[in-house]
Structure formats: structure tokens, C-alpha cells
Amino acid sequence: MGLTVLAQITYPLVGGGVRSGLTVATVVLGFAAAVTHAAVTRGVRPAAVVVVVTAGGGLVVEAVGTATGVPFGEYTYASSLGPAVLGVPWVIPLAWTMMAWPAWLVAGRLASAGWLRVLVSGWALASWDLFLDPQMVDAGHWTWATTDPALPGVPGIPLSNYAGWLLVAVVMSGLLQLLHVDADARHDAPMLGFYLWTYASSVLAHAAFFGLPASAAWGGLGMGLVAIPLAVTLYRDARHARAPRPTRLASTR
Numbered sequence: 130m131g132l133t134v135l136a137q138i139t140y141p142l143v144g145g146g147v148r149s150g151l152t153v154a155t156v157v158l159g160f161a162a163a164v165t166h167a168a169v170t171r172g173v174r175p176a177a178v179v180v181v182v183t184a185g186g187g188l189v190v191e192a193v194g195t196a197t198g199v200p201f202g203e204y205t206y207a208s209s210l211g212p213a214v215l216g217v218p219w220v221i222p223l224a225w226t227m228m229a230w231p232a233w234l235v236a237g238r239l240a241s242a243g244w245l246r247v248l249v250s251g252w253a254l255a256s257w258d259l260f261l262d263p264q265m266v267d268a269g270h271w272t273w274a275t276t277d278p279a280l281p282g283v284p285g286i287p288l289s290n291y292a293g294w295l296l297v298a299v300v301m302s303g304l305l306q307l308l309h310v311d312a313d314a315r316h317d318a319p320m321l322g323f324y325l326w327t328y329a330s331s332v333l334a335h336a337a338f339f340g341l342p343a344s345a346a347w348g349g350l351g352m353g354l355v356a357i358p359l360a361v362t363l364y365r366d367a368r369h370a371r372a373p374r375p376t377r378l379a380s381t382r
Contacts, residue, residue, distance in 0.1 A: 133162055152210065160223035163320070164179065170315075178305070183229040186297070187297075191217040196216065202290050204273045231253075231323050236249035250302035255297075256348070256351035256354065259348035275287055282346070283343050321359065324355075331352070
């Protein structure tokens with residue numbers, strides 16, 4: 130995870146083919162970190178379920194999307210992200226896993242009740258695309274055939290894309306719920322921290338480095354609906370853990 134963050138920090142400081150290479154490296158590292166975390170803390174079987182649901186599911190929906198325009202709208206990938214499988218760069222399904230696993234764990238911290246967790250997880254994942262799509266379109270990694278209607282200040286990406294992301298993210302989260310992926314939160318600090326880092330660094334990068342202030346604002350609002358409550362929850366838990374506990378006085382006769 131540390132290497133993933135380092136690659137993200139380096140990304141705005143380089144350009145051209147090096148930046149494209151860092152995009153791929155970031156996703157591969159983030160995928161490896163997410164799957165390793167799932168395997169170490171939950172076991173190999175739950176980790177395999179996560180990969181099948183998120184990476185496998187991501188490949189299916191992206192292949193359908195590029196072929197039919199459903200559910201995101203009509204779009205085309207460039208060759209800058211490497212070889213493609215079924216018309217989808219091989220790294221794209223890994224990106225779904227990279228953020229789907231942290232989003233699932235974040236939702237477990239905020240909403241432990243069954244299907245409420247599914248909805249929170251779906252939003253936690255889908256709202257990330259408020260940063261991702263503007264950044265990747267601006268970098269030329271994919272283009273949209275139809276771009277209207279779009280979010281104010283974020284041209285080039287149709288609203289149908291965000292609606293499709295939310296639908297797919299909720300379905301993925303629902304499958305993780307149905308397949309009983311463990312919600313144990315004792316060892317989830319790295320993934321929770323990565324989610325908060327992704328949020329804060331994306332706001333900063335879009336506003337200060339990429340020249341995309343509107344996506345900084347939209348992403349800051351959308352992803353912030355999850356990231357900010359998460360930060361508050363973790364802060365309160367940390368304060369509670371540090372608070373001195375009252376001692377029980379021994380009774381005397």
C-alpha cells in the first residue's frame with residue numbers, strides 16, 4: 130500500500146509515457162495490496178470471492194459497456210493503458226478491485242446493518258469515479274461518444290456514466306453481502322487509510338495539479354459523503370481508545 134501511495138504522489142510530477150506507466154503501476158500495486166489484505170485478514174476463499182466479483186465483474190461490465198454502451202454510455206479506450214481483453218485494457222478490472230475492497234470495508238465501519246452497508250459501499254465506490262473519469266479522460270485514456278448531459282464544469286463525461294457506476298457498484302456490493310464476505314474490522318486500518326488518502330489526495334491533485342477544479346469540487350462533495358463520516362468515526366474511536374478508564378476501588382471492611 131505504501132508503494133501504491135508513492136506511485137500516486139509521483140504521478141502529478143511526471144508526464145507523457147511515464148505518467149501512463151505510473152497509472153498502470155498504481156493500479157497493479159493497489160490491486161495487489163487489496164487482494165493481499167483480503168487474504169491475510171479474511172482468508173484465501175474470501176479474497177478469491179472479492180477478485181471474482183470485482184475484477185471478474187468489472188471485466189464483464191466493461192466489455193459489455195464498450196460493445197453496447199450499456200450501462201455507462203458509449204465510450205472507447207485508447208491504447209495507452211496497455212493490451213486489451215475483450216476490448217478492455219487488462220488493468221481496468223484490477224482498478225475495480227483496488228477500490229471496491231476498501232469501499233466495502235469503509236461501509237462496514239459506517240453501516241453494519243446488511244443492505245444499508247450495500248448501499249453505502251456502492252456509493253463509496255461509485256463516488257470515486259467523480260475523480261477518476263475526469264482525470265483519465267483528460268489524460269486521453271478513453272473518450273465518450275456522447276457527452277451530454279454532463280455535470281456542470283465537467284464536460285466530456287455523460288451523467289449516464291456515473292449512474293452506471295452506481296448501479297454496478299451496488300450490485301458488486303450486494304454480491305459481497307450475499308456471499309458472506311466477513312465484516313471483521315480488526316485489521317482494516319490500511320484499507321480505511323487508503324480510502325481517506327485517495328479522497329484527500331484526489332481533491333488536492335485535481336484542484337492544484339491537474340487544472341480540474343470542478344471535478345475536485347464534485348468529487349470532494351460526492352466521495353466526501355463517505356470519507357468525512359469515516360474520518361470522524363475513526364477520530365472518535367481513537368479518542369475513546371485513549372481515554373483513561375475509571376479504576377474500581379477495592380472495598381474494605
